[in-house]
Amino acid sequence: MEPIESGQTIRQQIIDLLCSDELTLRDLSQAVSITEKEVIGHLGHIERSIRRQGKKLVEIPYKCLSCGFVFDKRSRFSKPGRCPSCKNSHMQTARFHIE
């Protein structure tokens, strides 16, 4: 039995949203009225809790809008500064999904 934490309800809302759609950190922060940084914190917990249900958190990674470089191997959830390939800073924002 796990204790009921504050934030449990927000986590469940995020899980529900990600099960039905692909969303960016901004989409999630607006949907549940918390900051993007808080969303990132919740995503770490969500990833562990849904794994027990046989689900996984899928990240559609950041992508360079200039040359198409995909930030596949980056640390999760953090926004890249510049493209290592062409040094452009215009990125297609990462999106998240639960499957």
Ligand SMILES: [Zn+2]
């Ligand atoms: Zn690039």
